[in-house]
Amino acid sequence: MSVKMRANKQSGATIKDVASAAGVSAMTVSRVLNAEPNVRPATRERVQSAIRDLNYRPNLSARNLARANAYFIGLLYDNPSAGYISELLIGALNRCRTSGYHLVLESCDAAGADWSNQIADMLRTSNFDGVIMPPPVCDHADVLAAVDAAGIPYVRIAPDTDLDRAPCILTDDRAAARRMTDYLIELGHTRIGFVLGPQEHGASRERHAGFLEGLSAHGLESEPELIAEGAFTYKSGLEAAEKLLSLADRPTAIFASNDDMAVAVIALAHKHALDVPRDLTVVGFDDTQTATAIWPQLTTVRQPISDMSSAAIELLASHLDGDAGALARREIRSEIVVRDSSAAPTG
Structure with missing residues (x-):
């Protein structure tokens, strides 16, 4: 029996168990798992708490029943800026919706105890087809090593080091x-x-x-x-x-x-x-x-944060589809937007 199968059986929790523990419908749990925006923050937190308490991991192997290329893509993040994460999600979710992919969020808390082992365990049981990693996760040596060890294809967004390690989206x-x-x-x-x-x-x-x-x-x-x-x-x-x-x-x-x-x-x-x-x-x-x-x-x-995450999904999908001509990297340029908070100095 594979490690993935053993992990799923050891957990035992189902989406219905999570829904019951959180006091919501199974559909609401599904929306949280897929990072859909139309869930109240308090409800989302309740569902996420139930997921953690029950050690629930979605059984993603059923994806092929729906669609052969309905990839399950993980977004691994650890960024203190709520605004940045929101923009990142907009691009990733929109791209996944139009392509029929599924997006699952995983937080990488580098300040947490034993976090590197937790990330490794999560990746071994996730059944992700691929993952995208924005900064600073894309430069975390432990996370990169865990993804490599799990054999999961990935795309890095705005990495700072080792740019040839994997496909990446760059900005200036x-x-x-x-x-x-x-x-x-x-x-x-x-x-x-x-x-x-x-x-x-x-x-x-x-x-x-x-x-x-x-x-x-x-x-x-x-x-x-x-x-x-x-x-x-x-x-x-x-x-x-x-x-x-x-x-x-x-x-x-x-x-x-x-x-x-x-x-x-x-x-x-x-x-x-x-x-x-x-x-x-x-x-x-x-x-x-x-x-x-x-x-x-x-x-x-x-x-262009949302464009960058959208491009990362597109680049990852190209590699998953076996496109030998897919680009290894893509650069998206930023621009200055002048509004009302700047002016010449007075006096």
């Missing part, structure tokens, strides 16, 4: 950050604060590098007091903004390396009675939905 984080820095300097800003993302995240390092390149190209130096630590979360953005806005000689512009932190900077600027953009220009990166849900609307780098 460094060049885009350089262009945004150029934009701020061309507006007349020379004292620019920068909010870092987590340093283990390749995109964060690339965006910081692009910022530094932009300063250097215009003969400006990076001042340590103008660099603030962040973690791609709203809370960390508030803490970084407090540091930068409390300086005796505060910056006239702040470039946050993602939108969640940029929105936090704007919120704290309002608390300090600073007008954005008259007193302080604020720009971000990603162009998630939050960028247009605030006032003033955020000038940011539009990273």
